[in-house]
Amino acid sequence: MESLEVVKIAVEAMRDKKAENIKVIDISEISVLGDYFVITDGSNERQVQAILDGVEDKLAEAGLDSPRIEGHGSSSWILMDYGDVIIHIFAEEDREFYNLDKIWSDGKVLDI
Numbered sequence: 001m002e003s004l005e006v007v008k009i010a011v012e013a014m015r016d017k018k019a020e021n022i023k024v025i026d027i028s029e030i031s032v033l034g035d036y037f038v039i040t041d042g043s044n045e046r047q048v049q050a051i052l053d054g055v056e057d058k059l060a061e062a063g064l065d066s067p068r069i070e071g072h073g074s075s076s077w078i079l080m081d082y083g084d085v086i087i088h089i090f091a092e093e094d095r096e097f098y099n100l101d102k103i104w105s106d107g108k109v110l111d112i
Contacts, residue, residue: 003035003084006059010087011112013058014040017051020092025107035084037104041095045076051089052078 007024014022019040028035042048060066064082071078076091077098088100
């Protein structure tokens with residue numbers, strides 16, 4: 001499956017779980033880490049966990065293996081590594097603190 005298709009499925013799953021401030025950044029020309037960062041946040045720990053579960057379920061239905069995941073349960077920053085697509089799910093205040101949006105501002109923001 002193409003990286004952009006993974007992004008589209010992940011974004012759809014995030015929207016289904018009422019994720020906030022979804023941002024897709026194309027980092028393919030500025031980093032060897034992958035092709036895309038998908039960054040979003042939830043208003044509380046339960047929503048962050050629901051977003052994680054929703055993304056994981058939708059991508060599993062699409063035939064993708066389980067990702068490498070850092071952070072679970074009560075974490076306020078969860079990273080899902082699907083190879084060329086890296087998904088960051090934050091609690092609202094931690095997203096502001098770590099400010100990945102600014103750190104990766106040299107990437108191209110996509111409208112998905």
